[in-house]
Amino acid sequence: MSRDQMTGSEIVLKALAEQGVDVIFGYPGGAVLPIYDALFQQNAVRHILVRQEAGAVHAAEGYARSTGKVGVVLVTSGPGATNAVTGLTDALMDSIPVVCLTGQVPTHLIGNDAFQEADTTGITRPCTKHNFLVKRMEDLARVMHEAFYIAQNGRPGPVVVDLPKDILQGLGEYQAASKSGHKSYRPQVKGDAGNISKAVELLAKAKKPLFYCGGGVINSGPAASQLLTDFVRMTGYPCTLTLMGLGALPATDKRFLGMVGMHGTYESNIAMHDCDVMVCVGARFDDRVTGNLAHFSPNSKKIHIDIDPSSINKNVRVDVPIVGDVGHVLEVMIKEWKAKQYKPDGKALDAWWKQIDEWRAVDCLKYDSKKDVIKPQYALERLQAITKKRSEEKGDVYFTTEVGQHQMWAAQFLHFNKPNRWMTSGGLGTMGYGLPAAMGVQVAHPDALVVDVAGEASILMNIQEMSTLAQYRLPVKVFILNNEYMGMVRQWQELLHGGRYSESYMESLPDFVKLAESFHAVGLRAEKPDQVDDLINEMIEIDKPVIADVMVDKAENVFPMIPSGAAHNEMLLGPEDRAEHAVSEDGMVLV
C-alpha cells in the first residue's frame, strides 16, 4: 500500500472529519461493517447506536435543527436503507440538512437480488434532495464532500450516499473538498435588488401589513431571526409564524400574533385574510396555512422571499417574488428601509392594531378548566411556566413533539423566544418523530433540558429509542398527554364522520410508568390537575430519562380550527361553533 492509499471506509471517515462531523447516528449491518471497523479504530467521530434506523434519521434531524449543522446517519443496505425512508422524506419536507450513508451490496452483485439488496438510490430518489451511488473508488471522496455541500446549500435537505461494500474495502486516495463550488448546483443567495426595492416600498405604503414567516427564517441561521425581529420592531408591523417558524420572532414580542394556519390563532388567520400587504418570509403557502385557496387573503399584495424558486407561485400567485436567502434579503430590505427613510402610515397602522386587538380579545385559546380532569392545555401551560422559570435559571430548553393533537397544543401553548428550540414534524407529519429527535437534540446539547411532548399513540411508534437514551445517559423527558385515543383522528371522526370512532381507540396501552422503568428510565404519572406541577418539577429534577404519563381529558379537541376546505374567516372557535359551520363536501375529500 502506498502511503497515500487508504480504504474506502477510511476515506468516508476522513471526509466526515473534514466536514466537521463529530457525531453520527446509526445501526450496523453486513454491508457497512467496514465503516464500523474503521469507526472502532478512531476517536474523531462519535457514533450513537440507535434501535431502529428511522430513529437514526429523526435523531440526525433533531441534531441538525437544534445546531444548524448537518445531521449524519449511517445505516446498512436493504432494510437499513428502507427503514430510513420515512426520516428522509420527513427531512425533505421540512428542509433539514441530513447526510445519510447507506451500505450497499458489492458492485458486482448490484441487480442480482443479493441478500439485503435494495435499489436504494431508486427508492430514495423522490424522497431526497439528491442521492449518489458510488461505483468508482476515485469518486468516493468527491461525492462525500458534494453530499455535504448539497445538503446544506440552497434549500437544505437530505442527501443519500449509497456505498457498495467493495468500495468501502477497496483502496483509493483521499481528496480534500473542492473550493470551487458545485458544477451544476449553485442556488441563488442574493435577492434581486429591483424586486427588493419594490417590496420595501409596498411594505412602507401598506395600511394593513402582515409578516408571515416560516422555517426558512430558522434555516437561514440565527442571524436571520435577529434581522426579522429587527425589521418587525422597526416597522411595528404584526407578525405571524408558521408551525416551522416558531422562535424566529420572540413569542414575548407584542407584535407576534401567534401561529397561523389550521390550528393557528384567530387573530393570525383573520389578519392574514384581511391584510393588504403580506410579506411571506421563508414560508411556502402550505395547505395547512392557506385553507381554501380560492378565498385566501383575497385583497392583499403578496411579497414572497424564498431561496427555492419552485416555492414561489406554487400555490398562491404573488406580486413581488424574491428568490434568495432570507438572511441576505432581510438585511438589504432593512438597509433600504433606513436609506429611503420610510415611515409606516401611523394612522392606518394604529387602526390596524386596534382591529387586531379586538380579534385578540376573542381569546381563541381559552378552554374550560375542570377541577378533577387534566385539560391538555392546562398541562402544557404549566409545562411552559415551569420550564420558562427553569430556562431563566439554568439555560436552554428544547422541545420536540410527535404528531397529532398534542403537537398542535404544544405549538399553541409553548412559547419560543429563540430559533432552533422547537423541533416538530411539520410537512410530513411523522408520528414517532419526537422521541428520536429529542435524542439528537440532547446529544448536541448535553446540559440542556430536552422535552418531547408526545401523545400515547405517537410515542409507541419509536418507543425503542428509550433504550438508546439509557445507553448514552441522555436525560430526555417524554411528556405524554395521554387521552387513550389517536386524538387528532378521533377529532376528525367526531367533526367529519358522525362520531364513528373507527380504530382510533387504543385498547391495552402499556403502563408507561412500568415501561419507563424497564428501559432504565423513571416513570411518573399525573391523573388530577393538582398533581401536574409536582410531576413537571420532579420530571425536570431527575437527571435521567423520564416518561411522564399525564392522563388528560379524552374528549378534548384542538381549537381554533379551520376545517379543511374552509377559508380563514370561517374558523371554528370552539365546540359551540360546530353546528353552524358544517364541513362542505369539497372539504371532506381534503386531508
Added chain:
Amino acid sequence: MDEQIRFHTIAVLVENEPGVLARVVGLFSGRGYNIESLTVAEVDHKENLSRITLVTSGNVMVIEQIKAQLDRLVPVHSVKDLTLEGPHVAAELAMVKVAGTGDKRVEALRIADIFEATVQDTTLESFVFRLHGQSAKIDQFIGLMKPLGLVDVCRTGVVAMARGKEGI
C-alpha cells in the same frame, strides 16, 4: 388567473450521469405533470453533458412550476423555455411501416414522395418510410397512411433549438 392549457417546449442541459433521466421523469410522474414527448442524448462528451428536449402541457402556473422544479434538480445545468423565450425551430423524426399491394402500395409511395419521406426498406408487400419535420406534418402523414396499410410507427419526439446566435 390564466387557466388555459398550453404546450411548451423546454430544453434542459443536464450532467450525463446515471439516474438523471429517472430524476426528470420521476419529477413529472411524482408531481402529476404531463410529458407529451421527451428526447435525450449526450451532446458534449468532454463536458459530460446531455440535452433533454421535452414538450409538456399545463396552465401558466404549472409550466412555471415545471421549470422551477427541473432547475432545482442537482444535475441540471440550465432550463430554457423555448416556447416562451422567442422563436425556435423544432423537428421530429419518424419511421412508418406500411404494408400492402396494388393501388394502395402505389398511393403510399406517391404520398411519401409528396412528404419527402425516404424509403428505408422495402419488400414486395411493404415499405419503411423515414420522414422528419414538424410533428403536425408527421401526424398528417400517419393519418394518410392508415387506410393504406399502416403497420408500425416509431417517433423520436421533438428536438428543438432557439433561433439566432445564442446557445443554451
